[in-house]
Amino acid sequence: MEHIFLDEQSELRYYPEFLNDEEAAFFFEKLRTGLQWQQEKIRLFGKEHWQPRLLAWYADPGVQYTYSGITHHPQFWSESLMIIKTLIEKEIGSIFNSALANLYRNGADSMGWHSDDEKELGPEPLIVSISLGAERRFLFRPRKGIIAAKKDFLLPSGSLLLMRGRTQEHFQHAVPKTAKVVGERINLTFRNIVK
Ligand SMILES: O=C(O)CCC(=O)C(=O)O
C-alpha cells in the first residue's frame, strides 16, 4: 500500500493489487452481466446529453442520492458487491452504505472533471474506488485557489484507490477519453451517505 498526499490535507491510499488477477476477472464478469446498467442523461448548459458511460447505483434500503439534479433510488446490493464491500470494510476499517458503479465500454467512454463533494457525503468524505477490467488513466488537478501539483495514475484491474480528507474540497478528478483501443472497465466507488 502506498500513501500519497496531494497536499497536506488531501490523502490517498493506493493498493495496486487489492484483488489478484483471478479475483478481479471473476468480479468483473459477475458485475458486467449481473448489475442493472443504465445510461443516463445529463443536462449541461440547458442541453440534454447522454452520459459517456453506463452506471448503476446500489445502497442500503432507504438511502437516496441526488446527483446532477436527479434523485436516484438505488438497488439493493448484489451478492458480488456485498462481498467486495465486506473485503474493503475489513481492510479500511470504515463502513459504506452505497456504491456507484460505472462501466466504460471503450476508450470513448469517460468521466469529466468533478469532485465528489455533494452534501449527502458530508465533510471530508472517505471514498474507496475499485477498478476492474481495462486499465485507464485517472487524473487529479487542484481546484481554483489551491496550489498543488497535478497527479496522474494508471488504475489496473484489481487496484484500490482511497480518497479522504480534503481531497474533494481541494481537487477534481477525471477519467479521460483515450484514442487507444481499450476494453471494458468497471469502476466501483464505495461511499457513505450521511443524510
Ligand atoms: O472511474 C473512475 O475511476 C472514477 C469514478 C468517479 O470518479 C466517480 O464515480 O465519481
Ligand SMILES: [Mn+2]
Ligand atoms: Mn468521482
